[in-house]
Amino acid sequence: MYLLKMKLDYINSVEGKMTCKDILVVLRFLMYFNVFESTFFDDKKYSKTRNERKQVWERLQAFNDAVRLKINISDYDFFADHFAKRYNESYNGTSRYRGLKLCYKISDDVLQAITMTSNEHVHSENLIYYYLEICYGFRNNLFHGDKEIENIGEYNREFCCINKFMSLLMLNLNALSFQEKF
Numbered sequence: 001m002y003l004l005k006m007k008l009d010y011i012n013s014v015e016g017k018m019t020c021k022d023i024l025v026v027l028r029f030l031m032y033f034n035v036f037e038s039t040f041f042d043d044k045k046y047s048k049t050r051n052e053r054k055q056v057w058e059r060l061q062a063f064n065d066a067v068r069l070k071i072n073i074s075d076y077d078f079f080a081d082h083f084a085k086r087y088n089e090s091y092n093g094t095s096r097y098r099g100l101k102l103c104y105k106i107s108d109d110v111l112q113a114i115t116m117t118s119n120e121h122v123h124s125e126n127l128i129y130y131y132l133e134i135c136y137g138f139r140n141n142l143f144h145g146d147k148e149i150e151n152i153g154e155y156n157r158e159f160c161c162i163n164k165f166m167s168l169l170m171l172n173l174n175a176l177s178f179q180e181k182f
Contacts, residue, residue, distance in 0.1 A: 036166060045182060057133070064127075064128040064132070068128055071176075072172075076168065077117060077121065088115065102137060106133065113130050128169070134162075138155065
C-alpha cells in the first residue's frame with residue numbers, strides 16, 4: 001500500500017514535478033483520442049467474423065482503407081521521422097522498438113514502413129493504420145501499461161508528435177467533410 005500512497009502523493013503534487021506545458025500536452029493527448037473515437041468509432045458496429053464489437057485494430061485498418069487515398073500521406077512524414085529515429089536508436093544496448101509492444105503480426109511491417117518513409121519517402125498503403133497503432137500503443141500504455149506515473153514527462157516529445165498527427169489528420173478529414181464511422 002506504500003507504493004499506492006506514493007503514486008497518489010505524486011498526482012497531488014504534479015504541478016511541482018511537471019511543467020504546466022507538460023500537463024497540457026498530456027491533457028491534449030487524452031482529448032485528441034476522445035474526439036477521434038467519438039467522431040470515427042461506432043460501438044454498434046460488429047465484426048463480420050465474430051458476433052462481437054469490432055476490435056480497435058479492425059476499426060483502424062478500415063479507417064486507413066477509407067482515408068488513405070483522400071489525404072496527402074506525405075503531410076504526416078514528420079511522424080515517421082520522429083518514430084523512426086526513436087525506434088532505430090538503442091537504449092542501454094537493446095532496441096527501443098521492442099518497447100512499443102505492437103501486435104506481432106504487424107510489428108516488423110510497422111518498423112519497416114516508418115523507416116522507409118523516413119529514409120526514402122516511400123509510403124506503405126497501411127501507413128495511417130501503422131501510425132495509429134503507434135498512437136494507440138502510447139494511449140494504451142498510459143491507461144493500461146506499466147508506465148510509472150512519475151515518468152510520464154519523459155514521453156513529452158512522443159505525446160507532442162502524436163498530438164500533432166492526430167490534430168492534422170482530423171483537421172484534414174474535417175476539410176474533406178469525412179464523416180464515416182467504423
